[in-house]
Amino acid sequence: MNRKLFAATLAFGLAASTGAQALVDDIAVGFSPRTGDAWVDTRLGDINVYARGNTDGFIDDVVVSFGAPRVLVRDLYYDRGWAPGDIYYACAIAHQLGRPCLEVADYYQHNRGQGWGVVAQRLGIKPGSDAFHALKGKVGKGHDRMHGRGGPKASGGSRDGREQGPPPGRGQGGGKPDKGNKGGKGNGR
Numbered sequence: 001m002n003r004k005l006f007a008a009t010l011a012f013g014l015a016a017s018t019g020a021q022a023l024v025d026d027i028a029v030g031f032s033p034r035t036g037d038a039w040v041d042t043r044l045g046d047i048n049v050y051a052r053g054n055t056d057g058f059i060d061d062v063v064v065s066f067g068a069p070r071v072l073v074r075d076l077y078y079d080r081g082w083a084p085g086d087i088y089y090a091c092a093i094a095h096q097l098g099r100p101c102l103e104v105a106d107y108y109q110h111n112r113g114q115g116w117g118v119v120a121q122r123l124g125i126k127p128g129s130d131a132f133h134a135l136k137g138k139v140g141k142g143h144d145r146m147h148g149r150g151g152p153k154a155s156g157g158s159r160d161g162r163e164q165g166p167p168p169g170r171g172q173g174g175g176k177p178d179k180g181n182k183g184g185k186g187n188g189r
Contacts, residue, residue: 031083034115036127040136043143044085050146051077051084058084058146065142066091068101076105089116092138096131097123 033044051058055077062073068091076082076090086108093116094104108119117127125131 031085033085033089034117036117040139043139044089046143047088047146048083048085061142061146062088062091066095066101072102088142092135093120093123093125096125096135
């Protein structure tokens, strides 16, 4: 192989791998939710990776699981450039507190430098509390659904919005159907 062809091939290979590596770095290294719980932080990072490969499935999951308006989830992802893990956690916190996801998202947007642990605490979810453990359970269930381990979406997905009921002994807030969700039920506000 002549030197010019070798140099061109090497340059092309480096350029192609740099773009792919930038995406991986953005997801893996640039994301730091700082929830105060390493397990939750890891699951939210995994949700980022899943959502980058299945954005529509991710958006559907947030809409169905937390009753978040589809237009809000799309706005946070596409227009505001939020990481999927941040979107998921904002809507999970809102659902846990019985507040609109937009309210929690706007609060986090203004206090982003504090991290999710501080934001959740200021909103009333104390570390180690029943509310925190319920929130952690929501993150675990969402993570498992997205990775094919449980729930209706694991077997190809139920797009009608039906979810499994809450664990025994745990209540679940009502909600209004999301108009963009083919008649599915939202479980939050």
